[in-house]
Amino acid sequence: MRNKHLLALLFSCWLPLAAQELDLSFLKGLESKATESTDINLGPEQLKLMMGLSGEMSNELQGLGKNIERVQVKTLEFDKPGMFSMAEAEKLKETVKSGNFVSLISVKEKKGFTEIAVRKGPNGQNAGFLILSVEPQEISIVNIVGQLDLSSLGKLTGKLGVPNIQMGPSSTPKKKDTPKEEEEEELF
């Protein structure tokens, strides 16, 4: 009887942690077609290690990472368009959003889309966000579990190797600024 309670307790502890991690195994079929891919999966252990890091950038990293529990990034880049169907990509959206996500911003383009969804915690508070971006030659999924204000990403500009891109309404592109913005895009 005690064992059953213990197992139930362990399961109840494991379940929320497991639920945080997105199952991206469905991308494996596309992985072989991709020319470049990025796979980042940082769990609590790695993030805790990072928080103990000392050095120049440690304060900024610690400030950003203090409330983050998991970081999961998967990007696939293809050498030409048409390596995956839009139906596949739409299915991806449905699969990824099947969790506790509330769509925040949805941008549909000619040959792709970008979704930014907020993860809802048990008490309705924001517990992370998900970015899913599908472009003709690129699929990107960013899953950040924990409390990270999207605007805090803007604070990264000019730090940690992030180019100086203005965030917020003040960054409204003007015609004369367009070549500069293109130049900044290329930096990535």
Added chain:
Amino acid sequence: MNDHSPLEAQLREALREVPAPPLLRSRILNAAAAQSRSTPRATVWRRWIAMAALLTLGSFGLYRWEQQRRAQAAAAQFTLALQIAQRKVQHVQSKLVVEVPVSLTRQN
């Protein structure tokens, strides 16, 4: 010959060859053997302690180095993840900032 002084006689007496006591050789050998047995034992212990201390310190240093390496790798991955996220957010924001007002203007 009678010129020998008493001093010379005393010297001769003092320096005359005396046979070693019969047990001296064995006593010296036993003492040497005992010493050779005890000294290396202590030295071996000291060596073991020094080696253990060195190994402990080395392991700790290696562990710390490995932790530091893993932390740096995590920091690099975290930074890359934020860069990708920021790029995507910035892309969406540029679409919203540029396209939404234009469409709203058309509606008006």
